[in-house]
Amino acid sequence: MIRFNEIGRQDKRVFLVTGANSGLGYETSKFLLEKGATVIMCCRDLVKGEKAKQKLLKLSFPGIIELVDLDLSDLRKVRSSAELIKNKFNFLDVVINNAGIMAPPKTLSKQGFEIQFAVNHLAHMLLTLELLPMLKEKNNSRVVTVTSGVQYFGKIHWDDLQGEIKYDRWASYAQSKLANVMFGLELNFKLKEDNSKTSSLLAHPGFARTNLQPKSVEENQSWQEELAYKLMGPMFQSAKMGALPQIAAAALPSAKGGEQYGPKFNFRGFPKRCKNAPKALNQNSRRRLWDISEQLINSISENSNQG
Secondary structure, X not given: OOOHHHOOOOOOOEEEEEOOOOHHHHHHHHHHHHOOOEEEEEEOOHHHHHHHHHHHHOOOOOOEEEEEEOOOOOHHHHHHHHHHHHHHOOOOOEEEEOOOXXXXXOOXXXXXXXXXXXXXXXXXXHHHHHHHHHHOOOOOEEEEEEOOHHHHOOOOOOOOOOOOOOOOHHHHHHHHHHHHHHHHHHHHHHHHHOOOOEEEEEEOOOXXXXXXXXXXXXXXXXXXXXXXXXXXXXXXXXXXXXXXXXXXXXXXXXOOOOOEEEEOOOOOOOEEEEOOOHHHHOHHHHHHHHHHHHHHHHHHHHHHHHO
């Protein structure tokens, strides 16, 4: 049983949260601010980000809020935002890769990648690798990557990573969430090899009510999906409950690298340590995905230099 009273004051600790203006990111920011942390709220829409910031400021928590523009659909902008963060802050204690998109119609990122693979996986990998030197100076610094329960059903489509031959929005979503776990575990392996003070952990929220569900319904204009969410309504828990696993992974003193936290009953309930997706345990597959992802990320830099 996880005891959240073990999480003490977080004064002078700096947490970066992607997708911080709503849902799980907002609730995570709120918890950390109440504990006195400095929270860098990374948001794609700065107008919405500012509204969230003002709402939190009204609560008069002791923590400090910083707002940063972060568009995960454009890897060049991710790199620019990372540079801004490096220039503005001296160090980071925790990076929480929380933002995500779910099951949109086929869409391409700015660089032409399938949007879910790009936003949920590639952009967070790039952001993490850019910011890693800011974490390495701190004892018990962490990277927390937020996945989903669909990780257990996900499959990496090695011959069609970008859904060019066949696009199934839910299969692509599950692939991106499995990729999150594979990235998180491989990062932890690499950090251990380097005897780093930083560890990499994972979390998933179960069925949490956020803006992902209505946005998916709206973008796909799917009455079937809308009906399914209504029928499943009683199974969903609040965003506040859904945020607890990633808060545990980020701030629980006893949490360790390679662990994943999720709801007690897998879809709802207070968090506990849970199993990583079996497909993410194969290190050869993890290395393969890491190498491919690194090549895709680096190709952006090369194209920028040529331009």
